[in-house]
Amino acid sequence: xxxxxxxxxxxxxxxxxxxxxxxxxxxxxxxxxxxxxxxxxxxxxxxxxxxxxxxxxxxxxxxxxxxxxxxxxxxxxxxxxxxxxxxxxxxxxxxxxxxxxxxxxxxxxxxxxxxxxxxxxxxxxxxxxxxxxxxxxxxxxxxxxxxxxxxxxxxxxxxxxxxxxxxxxxxxxxxxxxxxxxxxxxxxxxxxxxxxxxxxxxxxxxxxxxxxxxxxxxxxxxxxxxxxxxxxxxxx
Amino acid sequence: xxxxxxxxxxxxxxxxxxxxxxxxxxxxxxxxxxxxxxxxxxxxxxxxxxxxxxxxxxxxxxxxxxxxxxxxxxxxxxxxxxxxxxxxxxxxxxxxxxxxxxxxxxxxxxxxxxxxxxxxxxxxxxxxxxxxxxxxxxxxxxxxxxxxxxxxxxxxxxxxxxxxxxxxxxxxxxxxxxxxxxxxxxxxxxxxxxxxxxxxxxxxxxxxxxxxxxxxxxxxxxxxxxxxxxxxxxxxxxxxxxxxxxxxxxxxxxxxxxxxxxxxxxxxxxxxxxxxxxxxxxxxxxxxxxxxxxxxxxxxxxxxxxxxxxxxxxxxxxxxxxxxxxxxxxxxxxxxxxxxxxxxxxxxxxxxxxxxxxxxxxxxxxxxxxxxxxxxxxxxxxxxxxxxxxxxxxxxxxxxxxxxxxxxxxxxxxxxxxxxxxxxxxxxxxxxxxxxxxxxxxxxxxxxxxxxxxxx
Numbered sequence: 001x002x003x004x005x006x007x008x009x010x011x012x013x014x015x016x017x018x019x020x021x022x023x024x025x026x027x028x029x030x031x032x033x034x035x036x037x038x039x040x041x042x043x044x045x046x047x048x049x050x051x052x053x054x055x056x057x058x059x060x061x062x063x064x065x066x067x068x069x070x071x072x073x074x075x076x077x078x079x080x081x082x083x084x085x086x087x088x089x090x091x092x093x094x095x096x097x098x099x100x101x102x103x104x105x106x107x108x109x110x111x112x113x114x115x116x117x118x119x120x121x122x123x124x125x126x127x128x129x130x131x132x133x134x135x136x137x138x139x140x141x142x143x144x145x146x147x148x149x150x151x152x153x154x155x156x157x158x159x160x161x162x163x164x165x166x167x168x169x170x171x172x173x174x175x176x177x178x179x180x181x182x183x184x185x186x187x188x189x190x191x192x193x194x195x196x197x198x199x200x201x202x203x204x205x206x207x208x209x210x211x212x213x214x215x216x217x218x219x220x221x222x223x224x225x226x227x228x229x230x231x232x233x234x235x236x
Numbered sequence: 237x238x239x240x241x242x243x244x245x246x247x248x249x250x251x252x253x254x255x256x257x258x259x260x261x262x263x264x265x266x267x268x269x270x271x272x273x274x275x276x277x278x279x280x281x282x283x284x285x286x287x288x289x290x291x292x293x294x295x296x297x298x299x300x301x302x303x304x305x306x307x308x309x310x311x312x313x314x315x316x317x318x319x320x321x322x323x324x325x326x327x328x329x330x331x332x333x334x335x336x337x338x339x340x341x342x343x344x345x346x347x348x349x350x351x352x353x354x355x356x357x358x359x360x361x362x363x364x365x366x367x368x369x370x371x372x373x374x375x376x377x378x379x380x381x382x383x384x385x386x387x388x389x390x391x392x393x394x395x396x397x398x399x400x401x402x403x404x405x406x407x408x409x410x411x412x413x414x415x416x417x418x419x420x421x422x423x424x425x426x427x428x429x430x431x432x433x434x435x436x437x438x439x440x441x442x443x444x445x446x447x448x449x450x451x452x453x454x455x456x457x458x459x460x461x462x463x464x465x466x467x468x469x470x471x472x473x474x475x476x477x478x479x480x481x482x483x484x485x486x487x488x489x490x491x492x493x494x495x496x497x498x499x500x501x502x503x504x505x506x507x508x509x510x511x512x513x514x515x516x517x518x519x520x521x522x523x524x525x526x527x528x529x530x531x532x533x534x535x536x537x538x539x540x541x542x543x544x545x546x547x548x549x550x551x552x553x554x555x556x557x558x559x560x561x562x563x564x565x566x567x568x569x570x571x572x573x574x575x576x577x578x579x580x581x582x583x584x585x586x587x588x589x590x591x592x593x594x595x596x597x598x599x600x601x602x603x604x605x606x607x608x609x610x611x612x613x614x615x616x617x618x619x620x621x622x623x624x625x626x627x628x629x630x631x632x633x634x635x636x637x638x639x640x641x642x643x644x645x646x647x648x649x650x651x652x653x654x655x656x657x658x659x660x661x662x663x664x665x666x667x668x669x670x671x672x673x674x675x676x677x678x679x680x681x682x683x684x685x686x687x688x689x690x691x692x
Binding site (some may be wrong): 051054056057076077080081082083084085088089091095097098099100104108109111112113116119158162 | 241242244245248252253598599601602603604605606607608609610611612685686689
């Protein structure tokens, strides 16, 4: 069974009188352990798609199965739980809490776990993650004392804190120079290869997208190609 | 659990902007400090008033006889001869809300000791229980006269500080004989100083003697004090009221022959008294005690339903009320001002919390994205407001205590620590936090995560 399965997913925004269709029937699937890129120009609907995939938004119609569960039917609280347990986000602008140490930033998602864990346990988890991302000597630094690459690595550690099923990275290298970008992308590849973490890179940059095993092209709310793994093939 | 963890988060969030947190709480600090200081000063004032009232005898009631009238001319309150010592005994045994009672017989006149003389403010013939009724049991020297002295109409007395000063100066008066209206009394005790009463009357300018002695041996002050009565004579005709009320029935003792009367001077116990002083069990039982006394005395005095009382019962609650209500009114006024400043402080908190919510929109979006529910955000921001207010409240309590301490030491105003005020302040501070923190917190919890994450 695929980790993510979309069938004829549509999203229409209502702006006053006018309905603006953004996603026009998207079908695709992502298997566990894959690293895929979601690529498209701005306005193609890739951000909307990522928001829906990330349970931040709901589709107007269509089916979204995450680990076999129909996500579209969940209420806000259940969505929040899914976001907490199954999904990790990495943002373009890092979105770290200011004046808060790297360690506490990584511990933050653990606060909202449905099944509570002690502060000591969550500190242990955060420490291990930062260690894995090579930030063991930066644990008590505030974001303002970290470089962009380091900040993004803290953000990745935070996204991994609850051992999610999938990691969404929205333009993760958009604010980084090319060398650091390469480092971060290599980090993603390594996490995918060594840890088997499913990663979806959302980007408009073909160079970045090429780091993934498969590129899903989106144009005007439709999947142009790469919707299914090579074996399945074909577009929507 | 959730609250514990969220308060950790809230505390860390507050710690990120300490200056702002401190400035925000300042309104609450000042408000609570004002409330505490006002309450303590107000409490001190009303305690001072209560003290001076209770020094006049706590919960005391005064029973006076009614007025007499000759023809159409009425002589005024207290001129009747309707109250007896038996009334007092009956009140004591039949009125459950009466704790103590004692009769008072007033006298006046000059007091002489050695070369000095003095006219004390009051010479009271009374009983030892008078001191209990007056809350005045402390003596600096000697002892109170006893029930036996009353039965025997012994010529003993206890004197107040002023009398002692005027007659004895530094000498110890115990065992000395003073002459009251030409009758020799042995001083057996000296009362502790009590100071002036609320009217400014010197309460220490007093002589207390057994009421029988004063009644029978010292002339009543309405009769001329120059009329000397022989102190040794016990065959004075006393004003017995035994026949005033038919119900009294048989006399206590068989009729004595003239010889027997001469041989055994037996003070007659049925005599009118000038007033009966009663203390009720507590302040609350005063109205009940008045009712019981009125009913009992009407019955004992055989008054028909359409007849007026031949006695009056007065209490001091009116006085107490007037005096305390003034200070209560002032305290309340100041308290209202203080509460207004608390509301202003609360609005300040709300304002800053709203700014904080706007400023931290991205943080809220992020928290929502990593799985916080609207409720978690609500709790976090509400807790921030409550913690701010609570911390402000605690600081305010400390500051208020400090202010009232400074005032009581520097200005010498009486202050009284007020536990209810402290408890109330904590509760009010928390409520201010909840009330004024709710709207910003609610706004935060209603943010859309996508919008919030994109917020610049």
